[in-house]
Amino acid sequence: MSNIVIDSNKCKACYLCIKECPKNLIRVSEKTNNLGNKVVEFNDPENKCIGCAMCATRCPDLAITEVYRG
Amino acid sequence: MTTQVFKIPDSLRKDVKYSFCPGCDHGVAVRLVAEVLDELNLKEKAILAASIGCSVTIYDFLNVDSIESPHGRAMAEATGVKRARPDKFVFTYQGDGDFASIGLAESLHAALRGEKISAICINNTTYGMTGGQLGPTTLLGQVTTTSPTGRNLEYYGYPIKIAEHIALCEGTAFSARVSLDTVANIRKAKEAIKKAFEVQIKGLGFGFVEILSTCPTNWKMTPDQAHERVRNEMMKTFVPGIYKDITNNKQAVLV
Amino acid sequence: MTQCLAEKKVLTKGNYAIAQAAILAGCECYFGYPITPQSEIGEFMSGKMQELNRAYVSAESELAAINMVIGACSTGAKAMTSSSSCAVSLMQEALSYATSDQLPVVLVSVMRGGPGLGNIYPSQGDYFQATKGGGNGDYKLIVLAPSTVQECADLTYKAFYLAHKYKNPTVLLADGLLGQMMEPVEFKDYTYPEIDNSSWALTGAKGRDGRVIRSYAPLAEDQCVFLEKLYQKYKTIEENETEWEEIGTEDADILFISFGSTSRNVKTAVKMCREKGIKAGMLRPITLYPFPNKRIKELSEKVKKVITVEVNMGQMINDVKLAVNGKVPVELINKPVGAPPAPEEILLKVEDLI
Numbered sequence: 023m024s025n026i027v028i029d030s031n032k033c034k035a036c037y038l039c040i041k042e043c044p045k046n047l048i049r050v051s052e053k054t055n056n057l058g059n060k061v062v063e064f065n066d067p068e069n070k071c072i073g074c075a076m077c078a079t080r081c082p083d084l085a086i087t088e089v090y091r092g
Numbered sequence: 093m094t095t096q097v098f099k100i101p102d103s104l105r106k107d108v109k110y111s112f113c114p115g116c117d118h119g120v121a122v123r124l125v126a127e128v129l130d131e132l133n134l135k136e137k138a139i140l141a142a143s144i145g146c147s148v149t150i151y152d153f154l155n156v157d158s159i160e161s162p163h164g165r166a167m168a169e170a171t172g173v174k175r176a177r178p179d180k181f182v183f184t185y186q187g188d189g190d191f192a193s194i195g196l197a198e199s200l201h202a203a204l205r206g207e208k209i210s211a212i213c214i215n216n217t218t219y220g221m222t223g224g225q226l227g228p229t230t231l232l233g234q235v236t237t238t239s240p241t242g243r244n245l246e247y248y249g250y251p252i253k254i255a256e257h258i259a260l261c262e263g264t265a266f267s268a269r270v271s272l273d274t275v276a277n278i279r280k281a282k283e284a285i286k287k288a289f290e291v292q293i294k295g296l297g298f299g300f301v302e303i304l305s306t307c308p309t310n311w312k313m314t315p316d317q318a319h320e321r322v323r324n325e326m327m328k329t330f331v332p333g334i335y336k337d338i339t340n341n342k343q344a345v346l347v
Numbered sequence: 348m349t350q351c352l353a354e355k356k357v358l359t360k361g362n363y364a365i366a367q368a369a370i371l372a373g374c375e376c377y378f379g380y381p382i383t384p385q386s387e388i389g390e391f392m393s394g395k396m397q398e399l400n401r402a403y404v405s406a407e408s409e410l411a412a413i414n415m416v417i418g419a420c421s422t423g424a425k426a427m428t429s430s431s432s433c434a435v436s437l438m439q440e441a442l443s444y445a446t447s448d449q450l451p452v453v454l455v456s457v458m459r460g461g462p463g464l465g466n467i468y469p470s471q472g473d474y475f476q477a478t479k480g481g482g483n484g485d486y487k488l489i490v491l492a493p494s495t496v497q498e499c500a501d502l503t504y505k506a507f508y509l510a511h512k513y514k515n516p517t518v519l520l521a522d523g524l525l526g527q528m529m530e531p532v533e534f535k536d537y538t539y540p541e542i543d544n545s546s547w548a549l550t551g552a553k554g555r556d557g558r559v560i561r562s563y564a565p566l567a568e569d570q571c572v573f574l575e576k577l578y579q580k581y582k583t584i585e586e587n588e589t590e591w592e593e594i595g596t597e598d599a600d601i602l603f604i605s606f607g608s609t610s611r612n613v614k615t616a617v618k619m620c621r622e623k624g625i626k627a628g629m630l631r632p633i634t635l636y637p638f639p640n641k642r643i644k645e646l647s648e649k650v651k652k653v654i655t656v657e658v659n660m661g662q663m664i665n666d667v668k669l670a671v672n673g674k675v676p677v678e679l680i681n682k683p684v685g686a687p688p689a690p691e692e693i694l695l696k697v698e699d700l701i
Contacts, residue, residue: 023094024094025094026098032109034113034114034115035114036114036115036308036315037315037316038115038315038316041316042275059114073097075097075098076275078098079098079120079275079278079279080120080275080278081119081120082110082112082115082116082117082118082119082120082315083109083110083112083114083119084100084104084108084109084110084119084123086098087099087100088096088098088099088100089096089097089098090094090095090096090097091094091095091097092093092094092095105556105557135552136551136552136553136554137551137553138551138552139421139422139549139551140557141418142561148563149563151557151559151561152559154557155552155556155557156551156552156557157549157550157551157552157557157558157559158549158557158558158559158560158561159417159418159421159448159549159560159561160444160448160559160560160561160562160563161414161417161418161444162414162440162441162444165410165411165414165417165441168406168410168411168412168414168415168417168418169414169415169417169418169421170418171404171411171415171418172376172378172414172415172416172417172418172419172420172421172426173418173419173421173422173549174418175376175378175402175404175415175419176375176376176402176418176419176422176424176426177422177424177550180422180550180551181551197407197408197410197411198407198410198411198414201406201407201411205404
């Protein structure tokens with residue numbers, strides 16, 4: 023099963039990853055991190071993630087730390 | 093079976109947190125450099141000549157031996173390192189101001205001497221660290237804090253096309269301009285960085301990559317709008333492509 | 348020239364003596380840009396370094412040259428550049444960085460006339476440039492001042508040793524006269540101990556985290572701690588490395604203070620003074636930093652007058668006055684630029700002054 027790991031403390035809320043996801047699985051959450059940013063969250067209840075790593079490739083702040091394809 | 097297709101590169105320091113502004117493409121460029129260092133197994137023999145500007149603290153991110161350089165002098169320091177220790181992998185990471193304005197003499201002469209050094213130059217058309225002034229790559233018409241009505245020829249002259257100039261130096265083995273505006277282009281950028289590193293390893297000459305990058309803060313744009321600007325404005329003057337690759341018979345020509 | 352210096356004892360120019368001594372001291376890298384009156388150093392090095400398979404670069408500028416030295420030194424290598432006056436001005440930023448980075452840079456500065464382009468006559472107009480520096484921030488360079496061609500060789504050895512021992516840029520401050528004059532010189536064995544640099548040199552981060560050689564200290568507290576430590580080091584240098592020569596100071600009424608090639612004429616003037624019944628002596632600082640101010644202070648308790656002799660408008664006299672601290676009058680005998688004042692000239696002026 024494909025999956026991504028987000029380190030929300032590194033998210034600077036540029037939201038570039040949201041547009042990048044071909045399956046629209048990343049959204050702005052209600053949570054605020056220690057930088058005061060409204061961070062993104064990964065929401066994939068139907069296991070639609072294909073592990074393309076476009077989000078992690080785009081993220082300029084290493085906030086998406088791991089991507090698994092399976 | 094599940095395989096890991098992305099991880100934080102080993103050549104970055106543990107628990108690294110960038111100090112770049114939100115959406116700044118520097119972060120992507122540094123990560124690509126680290127990924128290539130990993131893939132070519134260079135971390136343990138790499139020595140970085142760092143520079144001045146937004147890239148000043150790159151040694152806090154890359155877990156390699158590093159020497160700081162005064163503004164514009166990274167290529168001279170890299171030359172010193174490489175000549176003293178030819179068995180090491182020596183590279184620089186500089187902004188356009190550092191590489192192509194204050195350091196242009198050092199950059200061109202390192203390329204002309206065919207120094208076995210690899211250089212990464214971030215082109216974001218402005219001096220970012222000091223608050224968005226006009227730099228050597230500022231586009232005609234671009235408004236900056238020191239070109240309040242836009243870059244005009246009368247006062248400021250033309251921006252420099254760095255990759256083309258470096259390609260014209262006979263000691264250059266590889267010179268390319270890439271962009272980080274899309275994921276596809278990020279992947280191409282990584283290939284170019286790899287090539288620029290490999291020509292050094294093979295002892296072929298100077299390896300150079302100019303990376304079109306964004307400065308959302310000083311451009312006063314969202315990160316998305318900034319990437320639009322790279323595509324719609326920057327690429328018209330700074331055309332991406334491989335300008336020289338002696339491993340592929342691609343020679344620089346004046347057009 | 349290369350061939351004649353294969354002999355241990357030769358008749359040669361100061362510039363060649365410096366270059367040959369650098370080779371014998373184990374200099375691995377030379378980076379330079381031509382400027383009169385020191386171009387022979389780069390010329391000699393270009394041939395000899397290639398012959399020995401060591402690094403040589405004809406740099407695009409003095410800015411590049413000194414920064415190449417920094418790069419090479421960051422790996423622990425013995426590296427140097429040589430230059431003169433207006434071109435040494437170009438190197439001041441890098442020297443400031445190198446002191447803060449604590450790198451063993453060796454710079455040979457062969458002084459010519461200034462300010463500006465000036466001329467190629469000998470001069471001591473860069474005493475301030477070498478000892479006070481034109482770079483930013485608090486720092487000091489170790490400065491060695493030879494007065495003979497023999498000393499050009501000996502102090503080049505010492506410059507490499509001190510630079511590496513203290514991880515501090517070190518300047519060999521000669522002048523056009525010494526650079527161009529020929530004298531017999533004997534190249535002794537380089538017997539200074541080799542300094543272990545394994546704890547800081549950049550070698551590639553093998554089995555450890557990446558080392559960073561940097562001066563950037565964004566936090567004021569960090570900069571305070573660093574500067575306190577740096578100045579502790581300078582204190583050690585002052586205690587251990589101050590070097591000078593004295594002649595006739597045991598009973599002197601008149602104390603000359605002079606450095607470099609100028610001190611040669613002063614030495615003769617001391618003799619001539621004594622023949623005329625004037626009890627003169629001379630102190631010649633060999634290290635301009637650290638400056639022999641303690642010894643000058645001691646001597647100022649015994650003499651009636653101190654006279655500095657310099658080929659500039661009076662630069663070292665400032666440091667002498669600080670050391671003498673008002674105990675006795677301090678006078679200046681100088682020539683703005685060119686050959687040092689002749690002994691007869693010095694004698695006439697002394698007779699005037701007393």
